[in-house]
Amino acid sequence: MSSFSLRRMALKGAFACALSTGLSLSAHAAADVLRVSAIPDEAPTELQRKFAPLGKYLEAQTGMKVIFTPVSDYAAVVESLATRKLDLAWLGGFTFVQAKIRTNGTAIPIVQREEDAKFTSKFITADPTIKSLADLKGKTFAFGAPSSTSGSLMPRFFLQQAGLNPEKDFKNIAFSGAHDATVAFVAAGKAEAGVLNTSVWDKLVEARKVDTDKVRVFATTPTYFDYNWTVRGDLDPALVKKLTDAFLKLDPKNPEHAEIMALQRASKFIPSKKENYDGIEKAAHAAGLLK
Incomplete structure (x- = not known):
């Protein structure tokens, strides 16, 4: 075999190794990022302001980099959860119903504010x-x-x-x-x-x-269930537990949590479940918003 062929084989091997390493690093980097968004029910600047201290808290609790990205409309949050572009999202009750349908029932509401049980x-x-x-x-x-x-x-x-x-x-x-x-x-x-x-x-x-x-x-209006934090269904169960526990530990009496809870307008977070939003799904059908 010529020295040229040997050199070419060595370069191909080195390139394959570098590509493999690069992909591994890329996958590892992606795995270390928690991608978060929220329905745009207020101005984007206000959503960013409200999330900032919560994002830092979640970084400390999960050991991951947390990136919050505002979106232009409600449908974008639903679609981004369904296509795995988001890991965690702040949804309204109806948006959760839409996300549940769009993800074939896999989206999971993990927590809601106590206030959201009687909104x-x-x-x-x-x-x-x-x-x-x-x-x-x-x-x-x-x-x-x-x-x-x-x-x-x-x-x-x-x-x-x-x-x-x-x-x-x-x-x-x-x-x-x-x-x-x-x-x-x-x-x-x-x-x-x-x-x-x-x-x-x-x-x-x-x-x-x-x-x-x-x-x-x-x-x-009379009361109804509303907002929750929802994760995509195929998120690592260990991470889902970390996120759930992190929210449930938040306490407005704890000085380190006070700003977070004030901005989230929450007295406490409680576990949520899909069945909480059955009434909203029925209302959406009655209004002709779901087929």
Whole structure:
């Protein structure tokens, strides 16, 4: 065999070895990254701010690098979980139902805030003539995002139970895209009334980002299950346990956890399960949002 052939074989072997090592390093690096996102129910900058201390905590608890990536719409979170581009996601109740269906039942809700077991939505207005749901007839109205549990699906369900059909009974319907945007719509007169989740409403009131002398709550929905943290179904069970335990250990009385819990607007995290969202799935079918 010529020296040229020997050299070529040696180079091919070295290249194969380098490629194999590179792929191993790449796979190892990917395995050490926890990819996280959330439904865009608030402005992307607010979602990043809320997640930052939680991300650092999860890094310490799992030993992994945590990367949070905001997305443009609700469907993107569902699709990213289904295609394994995300490991962990903050979902609303309806978005979880969509994720469960899209992943053939493999997506797993691991925890929810205690508050999410009895969640509500607030109907708001700046119009003094609107005092009840019945007064919405002939008015312009703003929902949040079409796939929002607390900004669209469940309020719509309760409106229907009150005998109102938004498409027929309201003068016009708008979708603001996010809870904070709904408040801005109503405050600016772009809609005579709207609906958003109670947690965001309370946060905006506390931060004085809404003038309650102008915009007020005139009705509150009955309670329902809402948000949770969901993992993709094929995530390593040991990692799923680490993540679940990390959330369940969070305690607002612990100074190291106080900021995390305040930003998450949580008194505590509790275990979640798929069955919690059966009622939301039925509401979605009733509203014609699921086939």
